[in-house]
Amino acid sequence: MSDSTSALGLERLGTHSYIARNERGAEVRVGTPGTAGAFAPGELLQLALAACASLSADHTLASKLGSDFSATVGVNGSTHAEDNRYETVGATIQADMSSLSAEEVDALVTRAQRAIERLCTIGHTIDHGAVRSIDIVPA
16 A cells, blocks of 8 residues: 555556455456546546445435335536546436336425435535645655
8 A cells, every 4th residue: 555544545557557455355456447447536426426426325215115126327428628637427216116106206206315414424525625735755
C-alpha cells in the first residue's frame, strides 16, 4: 500500500496501471481510459455514485419488492473536455416493480429517492464538494 496510515490504497503495477486494495481483501485494477482489464478513475467515480445510491435505496426497495429483488444500475455522465472534468454524474436504478400498482410504484420511488438523499455519502460529497489534497513524498 502506498500509505501506511490507511488500509485503502493503490500499488503501481506498471505504466498507467495500478491495483487498488482495501483491508477486506477486495481488489480492482485501475488504469487510464482504454487500459484492458482496468477501470478508469472517471468510471470509478460514476460507479461510486451508482453503488452508493443503490445501497442507500436497497432496504426501501426490498421492503416492497422482497429481499431477493433483482435490479440493474446504469451509470451516465457528461464531460467538459476543455476543463478535463465531469459536468454531470448520474445513475439509473431499474428494478422489477410489475407486482405493484401505479400508486405503489410512485410511493416506493419517492421513498427510495428520499433514502438516497438521506444516506448517500457520495452524493452528499458531490453536492457539497470536498477538500482535496495530494502529497508526493519519498519512500
